[in-house]
Amino acid sequence: LVFFEGPAAVSAVFTKSSFRAAPVVIAESRISAGGVRALLINSGNANAATGSSGHEAALGLCDTVAHALGLDGATVAPFSTGVIGEQLPFERMNSELPGLVNSLAADGWLAAAAAILTTDTAPKVISHQVPLGESSVTITGMAKGAGMIKPDMATMLAFICCDAAIEGACLDTLVREVADASFNRITIDGDTSTNDSFVLAATGANNLPHITEVGSPEYAVVKAALLHVARHLAQCIVRDGEGATKFVTVNVTGARESNEALDVAYTIAESPLVKTALFAGDPNWGRLCMAIGRAGVADLDAARVDVYLGELCVVRGGLKDSKYEETAGARVMALDEFEIRVELGRGSADAVIWTSDLSYEYVRINAEYRT
Amino acid sequence: LVFFEGPAAVSAVFTKSSFRAAPVVIAESRISAGGVRALLINSGNANAATGSSGHEAALGLCDTVAHALGLDGATVAPFSTGVIGEQLPFERMNSELPGLVNSLAADGWLAAAAAILTTDTAPKVISHQVPLGESSVTITGMAKGAGMIKPDMATMLAFICCDAAIEGACLDTLVREVADASFNRITIDGDTSTNDSFVLAATGANNLPHITEVGSPEYAVVKAALLHVARHLAQCIVRDGEGATKFVTVNVTGARESNEALDVAYTIAESPLVKTALFAGDPNWGRLCMAIGRAGVADLDAARVDVYLGELCVVRGGLKDSKYEETAGARVMALDEFEIRVELGRGSADAVIWTSDLSYEYVRINAEYRT
Numbered sequence: 001l002v003f004f005e006g007p008a009a010v011s012a013v014f015t016k017s018s019f020r021a022a023p024v025v026i027a028e029s030r031i032s033a034g035g036v037r038a039l040l041i042n043s044g045n046a047n048a049a050t051g052s053s054g055h056e057a058a059l060g061l062c063d064t065v066a067h068a069l070g071l072d073g074a075t076v077a078p079f080s081t082g083v084i085g086e087q088l089p090f091e092r093m094n095s096e097l098p099g100l101v102n103s104l105a106a107d108g109w110l111a112a113a114a115a116i117l118t119t120d121t122a123p124k125v126i127s128h129q130v131p132l133g134e135s136s137v138t139i140t141g142m143a144k145g146a147g148m149i150k151p152d153m154a155t156m157l158a159f160i161c162c163d164a165a166i167e168g169a170c171l172d173t174l175v176r177e178v179a180d181a182s183f184n185r186i187t188i189d190g191d192t193s194t195n196d197s198f199v200l201a202a203t204g205a206n207n208l209p210h211i212t213e214v215g216s217p218e219y220a221v222v223k224a225a226l227l228h229v230a231r232h233l234a235q236c237i238v239r240d241g242e243g244a245t246k247f248v249t250v251n252v253t254g255a256r257e258s259n260e261a262l263d264v265a266y267t268i269a270e271s272p273l274v275k276t277a278l279f280a281g282d283p284n285w286g287r288l289c290m291a292i293g294r295a296g297v298a299d300l301d302a303a304r305v306d307v308y309l310g311e312l313c314v315v316r317g318g319l320k321d322s323k324y325e326e327t328a329g330a331r332v333m334a335l336d337e338f339e340i341r342v343e344l345g346r347g348s349a350d351a352v353i354w355t356s357d358l359s360y361e362y363v364r365i366n367a368e369y370r371t
Numbered sequence: 372l373v374f375f376e377g378p379a380a381v382s383a384v385f386t387k388s389s390f391r392a393a394p395v396v397i398a399e400s401r402i403s404a405g406g407v408r409a410l411l412i413n414s415g416n417a418n419a420a421t422g423s424s425g426h427e428a429a430l431g432l433c434d435t436v437a438h439a440l441g442l443d444g445a446t447v448a449p450f451s452t453g454v455i456g457e458q459l460p461f462e463r464m465n466s467e468l469p470g471l472v473n474s475l476a477a478d479g480w481l482a483a484a485a486a487i488l489t490t491d492t493a494p495k496v497i498s499h500q501v502p503l504g505e506s507s508v509t510i511t512g513m514a515k516g517a518g519m520i521k522p523d524m525a526t527m528l529a530f531i532c533c534d535a536a537i538e539g540a541c542l543d544t545l546v547r548e549v550a551d552a553s554f555n556r557i558t559i560d561g562d563t564s565t566n567d568s569f570v571l572a573a574t575g576a577n578n579l580p581h582i583t584e585v586g587s588p589e590y591a592v593v594k595a596a597l598l599h600v601a602r603h604l605a606q607c608i609v610r611d612g613e614g615a616t617k618f619v620t621v622n623v624t625g626a627r628e629s630n631e632a633l634d635v636a637y638t639i640a641e642s643p644l645v646k647t648a649l650f651a652g653d654p655n656w657g658r659l660c661m662a663i664g665r666a667g668v669a670d671l672d673a674a675r676v677d678v679y680l681g682e683l684c685v686v687r688g689g690l691k692d693s694k695y696e697e698t699a700g701a702r703v704m705a706l707d708e709f710e711i712r713v714e715l716g717r718g719s720a721d722a723v724i725w726t727s728d729l730s731y732e733y734v735r736i737n738a739e740y741r742t
Contacts, residue, residue, distance in 0.1 A: 018671035019664030019689070049660045049673070051690040084657025085691055147644065189643040191658075192665035272560040272643070272729075273518065276737035286455025287562075289420045293390030294563035300389035302420070318390070319422040320456055358643075360731050366647035 001100050002039040002112065002159060003069065008203040009166055010036045010077075011175040015196035021048035022055040023078035024195060026062070030077045031199070034168070037075040039159060039199060040065050042093065043116045043144065044082040048194040057088045064094050068101040081144060081157050081195050082118055113142035116157060119365055120146045124236035130225040132218060135206050137164045139225055143233040147188060147242040147366060158183060158198045158233055164222050165204030166211045173214045174223060175200040182230035185353045188241040189362070190270040200226070238354045243361030246278050247337045251352045254344040260297055261351035264342060267295035275358030283329030285314045292342060304345030310338050372436065372471050373410040373483065373530060379574040380537050381407045381448075382546040386567035392419035393426040394449035395566060397433070401448045402570070405539070408446040410530060410570060411436050413464065414487045414515065415453040419565040428459045435465050439472040452515060452528050452566050453489055484513035487528060490736055491517045495607035501596040503589060506577050508535045510596050514604040518559060518613040518737060529554060529569045529604055535593050536575030537582045544585045545594060546571040553601035556724045559612040560733070561641040571597070609725045614732030617649050620710040624721040631668055632722035635713060638666035646729030654700025656685045663713060675716030681709050 004010075012031045014024050030036055040062060047054045062076035069076075080088075113123035127140040141160030166174065179198050204210070211218045239247050250269050255261035268274055271291040277284040288307050292300070307315035309332040314324050332338050375381075383402045385395050401407055411433060418425045433447035440447075451459075484494035498511040512531030537545065550569050575581070582589045610618050621640050626632035639645055642662040648655040659678055663671070678686035680703040685695050703709050 015664075017661070017664035018666075018668060019660045019673045019676075046657070049657060049686070049690050051688075054690075084660060085686075191642050191644045191661060194661055194664055271562050272733070273562045273737055276734055279734065280738035282738070286417070286420060289390045289455055290388070290562060290565055293386075293388035293565055295389075297389060302390045305390075315420070315456075317422075319420050319425075358734060360734050362643070363647055363650065363729060363731050363734060366644055367651035367653070 001041070001065065001104060002161070003104050004037050004201060004203055006203065006205070007035070007037070008201045009168055009171045010199060010201045011168070011171040012197060012199040013175055013179045015193055017192055017194045017196075019049060019194045021046050021080060021195045022050055022058045023047050023080045024197060026055070026058055027077035027079060027197060030074055033074070035075050036077050037071055038065060038069060039077050039079060041079040041112070041116050041157065041159075042082070042088075043118050045080060045086055045088050046082045046084045046195050047080040047088050048084045050085065050087055053087055057090045060090060061088075061093055061097065064097045065101060068098045079157055079195070079197050081116065084194060109140055109142055113144070116142070116144045118144065118146070119242055120144050120240050122240055124233050124240070126229050126232045128225055128229050130221060132164070132221050133208050135208050137162055137206060137208075137222055137225060139229045141229045141233055143237060145237040146240045147191070157195070158230070160199070160226065160229055161201045161203065162222065162226065163203050163205040164208060164211060165206070166202035166222070170211055170214055170219065171200060171202055174219070174226065177223060178226045178230045181227055182234040186234045186238050187266060187269050187353060187355050188238060188244070235354055238356050241356035242365045243359040243363070244356030245336075245359055246357040248278060248355050248357070249339040249352060250355060251339055251341045251350065252344065253341065253350040254346060255349040255351070256347035258349045258351050261344070261349050262353070264292055264295040264297060264344065265351050265353045267291045268340065268342070269353055269355035272358055278333070278357035279359045281330065281333040283309060283314065283326060283333045285320070285329070288340065288342070289315065297344070300344065301346070306343040306345065308341040309333065372412070372475060373532070374440065374475050375408050375572060375574055377574065377576070378406070379408070379572045380539055380542045381570060381572045382539070382542040383568060383570040384546055384550045386564055388563055388565045388567075390420060390565045392417050392451060392566045393421055393429045394418055394451045395568060397426070397429055398448035398450060398568060401445055404445070406446050407448050408442055409436060409440060410448050410450060412450040412483070412487050412528065412530075413453070413459075414489050416451060416457055416459050417453045417455045417566050418451040418459050419455045421456065421458055424458055428461045431461060432459075432464055432468065435468045436472060439469050450528055450566070450568050452487065455565060480511055480513060484515070487513070487515045489515065489517070490613055491515050491611050493611055495604050495611070497600050497603045499596055499600050501592060503535070503592050504579055506579050508533055508577060508579075508593055508596060510600045512600045512604055514608060516608040517611045518562070528566070529601070530572075531570070531597065531600055532572040532574065533593065533597065534574050534576040535579060535582060536577070537573035537593070541582055541585055541590065542571060542573055545590070545597065548594060549597045549601045552598055553605040557605045557609050558637060558640050558724060558726050559609060559615070606725055609727050612727035613736045614730040614734070615727030616707075616730055617728040618708040619649060619726050619728070620723060621726060622710055622712045622721065622723045623715065624712065625715040625717060626720040626722070627718035629720045629722050632715070632720050633724070635663055635666045635668060635715065636722050636724045638662045639711065639713070640724055640726035643729055649704070649728035650730045652701065652704040654680060654685065654697060654704045656691070656700070659711065659713070660686065668715070671715065672717070677714040677716065679712040680704065
């Protein structure tokens with residue numbers, strides 16, 4: 001449970017899935033109406049594909065929390081993550097809620113981050129402070145997610161709060177800009193969840209003037225700090241990817257437009273053959289060419305494509321670089337973290353995304369675990 | 372080596388990859404120019420991303436075969452499958468070609484089908500005869516492929532020959548129609564090869580009148596027989612999918628148009644979470660809803676979606692069917708072969724594709740094998 005002691009500006013982005021979970025529908029409506037004061041988050045059950053009883057259950061839990069906090073029911077927004085298609089254990093959850101309200105604590109972030117995990121192996125939480133004007137801005141956030149990760153708007157449950165005062169329209173822009181450059185740039189398995197939600201709250205507790213203009217110097221300072229926090233959380237999710245043994249940055253440059261660069265980056269990052277080569281530490285650049293080739297870039301001239309593993313040029317002009325030696329490629333691929341860079345040679349747009357490998361462990365986890 | 376004793380009509384479809392292999396470029400040009408009399412196929416080396424030396428090597432091998440057959444070099448079309456980015460062992464291959472020509476045999480299909488395999492575990496070959504007019508049509512085909520399989524035009528090397536006489540324009544239509552309903556309806560891992568080629572040759576050896584009109588009764592008979600052969604080969608590829616333990620038909624009905632149905636079918640078939648659930652035999656219908664939800668169908672109303680495992684209704688109107696019991700779902704999922712049907716409830720278009728599961732063995736094969 002996240003509670004704002006005073007009124008806060010809250011914006012959010014949610015999954016674009018057609019099978020949106022009940023809490024997603026309710027939270028989006030309440031956050032967009034304004035006045036949200038608390039976020040109620042559960043893991044273990046996604047409350048998705050649960051029809052009207054799932055909807056009623058989420059509303060009922062919010063009402064209980066609101067009552068205990070002395071608030072109106074519509075000021076509580078619900079979030080769920082876990083198994084799809086099962087009804088919430090309403091009575092069991094409902095009876096615990098007054099105790100949850102009583103145990104609210106300003107230093108409860110780590111406990112909350114730990115409570116919302118499913119197949120995650122570690123809590124994902126960060127706090128970050130930057131100076132601004134006469135004072136500073138403190139930003140604290142948490143996230144969960146390790147599988148079913150290809151956020152399309154936001155990722156599987158991330159919550160970031162800051163104590164700056166930010167006006168609603170400004171915050172709406174900020175949440176989108178931050179999501180697009182962080183949670184919307186990761187993929188573990190290309191599977192987009194029914195419950196993805198990213199919430200950004202601005203409490204104004206730092207008593208600095210309201211930030212009212214997109215692109216103002218104060219906006220830029222807060223945005224940079226938020227990006228630092230959001231990227232950290234997003235990268236934590238990739239590092240904790242189901243069965244992940246590698247953290248790989250895919251950087252596509254020289255595209256005509258950024259969507260083209262993103263298409264190539266995601267095709268590489270989601271190719272099972274590339275991902276198994278990452279797992280094997282095999283500098284199998286032919287599979288990178290395969291993925292680039294099938295990314296759907298119109299009129300791509302393979303003879304202008306270069307590929308780098310870290311600093312090492314592997315492919316130049318569409319074929320093996322004359323100086324490349326496989327032992328050097330294998331040294332890069334043996335690292336826990338490295339970059340794959342693809343230069344398309346047709347423009348100046350680029351895109352960076354982060355991904356993990358495909359291991360036996362991914363298969364084991366998802367053959368054994370019920371999402 | 373496939374050799375047509377007399378002139379034959381030959382049409383083909385090839386990968387849409389931007390990284391097309393040298394033999395693909397040469398074969399497409401020669402088949403489109405007409406007069407092709409022989410197909411030279413190698414496995415173990417894809418001759419892709421090999422630049423001008425790869426191109427010259429393919430031309431040189433074709434010349435040697437043409438010389439031995441007493442033909443012009445441009446009448447031989449080359450095909451390759453195997454590791455990407457390595458140069459062909461030209462001398463070693465070239466010295467074997469005269470012997471290959473000497474060992475040509477009308478009953479050599481099975482040996483040829485076995486010779487072109489890579490990670491495949493069994494040759495894929497079929498012969499089929501249908502009556503037509505006073506005589507009959509005999510169709511014989513072979514294919515290879517087990518990974519890097521999501522054909523986008525045709526699949527990784529399939530060759531079908533028939534003894535009907537079919538005019539060029541007619542054959543061009545036929546090869547596309549057959550590919551679209553067979554090889555272009557399978558996916559193992561969503562990865563499209565640099566070398567996919569599907570060749571259809573009509574020799575006219577049955578001495579029946581030329582088939583000159585798309586949609587004529589004779590065209591329909593031959594097309595149905597070709598589809599039987601092509602689907603058999605395509606399904607052989609899925610059954611032999613790398614590490615595959617299940618053969619699953621994904622049938623999407625009630626779409627507004629067939630592309631919409633295909634988008635949903637491929638999203639299900641390529642979802643790592645769905646594929647690991649197939650491997651586990653886990654009737655995890657929540658993951659099917661997840662995949663349907665992220666398939667990008669505009670304005671899809673989840674409340675109109677039904678999902679069936681075989682004959683068993685699992686999801687009705689977007690949530691668990693009231694009569695569904697998990698033990699019944701588990702019985703279907705325990706089968707080696709079954710159908711997943713999704714009814715979208717918004718139109719009358721449909722699409723069927725065939726796929727396999729994602730197992731430990733897929734990861735092992737592709738972590739250990741160099742494509």
